[in-house]
Amino acid sequence: MRVATWNVNSVKQRVPRLLPWLDERRPDVVCLQETKLSDDAFATLLGDELAGRGYQYAVHGQAQWNGVAILSRVGLEDAVPGLDGGPGFPDPEARAVSATCAGIRVHSVYVPNGRTPDSDHYHYKLAWLAALRDVVATGPEEVLVCGDVNIAPADADVFDPDAYIGQTHVTPPERAALAELQAVGLRDVVRDRWPHERVFTYWDYRAGMFHKDLGMRIDLVLAANPVAERVQAAWVDRHARKGTGPSDHAPVIVDLDDAPDGDIGPVVPPPSARPAKRGSARLPQT
């Protein structure tokens, strides 16, 4: 069974990339973030296209910002929109949806960005992560948390740690909050698979960052042991970041064994993970 997560940065703008990607990669379960559409608009835009490909879906959207979804062609049950007990800013935002797909509780999450470490949004981010930990801790043992966590777990997950000092995504409290989430028993399956590689999932649109491979790894697939033990392949689909009209994030793709339909895709990942070499550059100024 193939599971993927992708921050599409507006599903409306990404339709010309999303549909061919579904046909090429043929994921069984897809977690989407930053759909930026109401649930009704999502259904109008993609309902028929997804049904024609055999996908059911669960969405939790809002009109302009945020928005998450889970697509599944291996069953989709007990969908829950939102994050129980989670904080708002000040009202709840559409940043989480969960459902059970082929026996696995799947969470698609879009963790608040944090903006700057001295902002209210940063504290909102930490509180949101604590609520996510509590939800996962009280849920089923077969669980996957997939999405844009807006945290680089370690210095190896940013192109130049010095360029990020004092910025959100790398501060110790954020990394501690992520560690607390993982402490309920979740493994970072891409880093497990590629312990020493340079692996990024996000590259700023500005300043040719993708071209120079100056990115961050902030999109994660976190798996509890019963699921992590089934991982056959875990990789970043950098191809989806290339070409015309890409998202600024690339999908993360994970293949699990015991695929119901026998279509587990390549066991050997494509050459998306390049040899580690350190770049150094300034961050684009905001």
Add this chain to the structure above:
DNA sequence: ATGTCAGATTACATCTGA
């Protein structure tokens, strides 16, 4: 050289957020 993009708006240009 802000090598960007998406969504918004006292809308056809400039703002916010990422």
